[in-house]
Amino acid sequence: MTALGHAAPTTFSGPPRLTGARKGASVIVLGAGLAGMLAAYELAKAGYKVQILEYQTRPGGRNWSLRGGDSYTEVGGATQKVAFAPGNYLNPGPWRIPYHHRGLLHYCQQFGVALEPFIQLNHNAYVHSSKAFGGKPQRYREVAVDFKGHISELLAKAVNQNALDDKLTKEDRERLLEALRGWGVLDKNMAYSSSLKVSAQRGYDHAPGGGVDGAPTPSQIFGLKDVLDPKIWNTMSFYFNYVMQTTMFQPVGGMDMIGKAFARQVRNLITYNAKVTKIAQGENGVTITYQDIPSNAVREVKADWCVCTIPASILSQLDVQVS
């Protein structure tokens, strides 16, 4: 959301300090997702009379987890039955929290949501492309180490051929070569090749250990062609992205722990099964028309203000009359 320009979490320096609600002033909040529940929570705290209308039968909106025993009927009508083992879950909505989403982190702390690290970058995980390495998955670390080794060798070669003398002072030149030798794990001839030293980064064929067979054997590096071909640099770059870097967080036990914690603060304000059909703004407030889904009854509620968190894709289908 940050990257899309839809939120400004880095400017968060504490919850809003809302005061001075007009006596008896009322607010209808549309949607019991995190945004709606948080708005309701802060407005109620400030003295407003608040109610939330929610289409679904649960709070949290996109903040959601699926566990064994759950079932979900998709828009097209297909029903998914979840058969995960106890303790397992899947977050079909958001599933990771960047360290700089300070607003959310604040409310997790305030509402008692236990967080744990989210493993975003795992050097030992496999990267897989059906078009690369003969379709065989490779360890991230193997390919990433070989990529930096090969480009270090190439750059060192260019430097030593004086190809970059117009860009580098003599001192920069020496420092750069030292850096490439260390960072790229080049040998004494400034070449990148299979060795125990390289294996100490990319992994061994046989890891060092104790006992009779304790001596390590190096692994075979990939060629330059191999690491350029599958665009592995694309995969590596992903983890350099500001919003995707370590450290990230997740709630212990599933992402919906956040929605549930928010809902504990505003549970008496939520009306579920309320399908909003019309939003009409008048001179003295706003009138919301909704259908009570189980009974099909059409109802109207009025308030001085409305906070609408209905997604734009749904909102565009409603009868909205605002000045």
Place this chain on the structure above:
Amino acid sequence: MTALGHAAPTTFSGPPRLTGARKGASVIVLGAGLAGMLAAYELAKAGYKVQILEYQTRPGGRNWSLRGGDSYTEVGGATQKVAFAPGNYLNPGPWRIPYHHRGLLHYCQQFGVALEPFIQLNHNAYVHSSKAFGGKPQRYREVAVDFKGHISELLAKAVNQNALDDKLTKEDRERLLEALRGWGVLDKNMAYSSSLKVSAQRGYDHAPGGGVDGAPTPSQIFGLKDVLDPKIWNTMSFYFNYVMQTTMFQPVGGMDMIGKAFARQVRNLITYNAKVTKIAQGENGVTITYQDIPSNAVREVKADWCVCTIPASILSQLDVQVS
């Protein structure tokens, strides 16, 4: 330990299957660290009569955590009193478990030690050298992104000057330039310079957000000299090391949760406060002499076998008579 060649965890394929203990055969284990307790556990399970002698008043050896209220008297006599807030702890011994320490991970699971990720690499942490960047700490990501940007620019320049034509086919050349442009975040002139695209990796001066001031402003990159000078490549390389890569683990609540879990399995076998002074091997077994520290009493115990896990630095000071 793996890197030092003292262990062979990668060959672990399950606990040892010990059977056929001679009826009544006995083993003395010296040391109630993880190695000693594990040996005692497996030997006792196999039918041996086992006892453990431990110098200290607690199990775990180097596997240890300090919490508020603890105190520890160092060899020189100085006493450290720990005044951490509740829930905080420090692991003065080992504090992280690489993913490939399969033996330890096996026993953590078997003995019910809850593990959690250990954050080894944090892109948002500061790197600090009193000699670099005017002594001012810098974010890891800022320096790491600038390092790869600058070397990408230099290598692209060399490639475009045909300095590496003897090493690269025309196809490799094109692929390499594409990789450097993407991985190094170079601009259309293949230069590394401050931009919103670069800031999306290294961080912004003002991050993108909503509202009136939502437009992001790019951050200023460091120069090539700056990122070579502090040997930041050394810091970056650390996380490429096979034994230091993500993902790593730690026990929930402190490293000593492992020693405590091991001790629950063998608690009746441990004699604490036992300072071993002599190890004597004879024709029919081994005799261990130790001092009971509180009473100063000297005692002897005999067994058919001895498993010694006393550190070599201590062992070298003892009277050891083995054939």
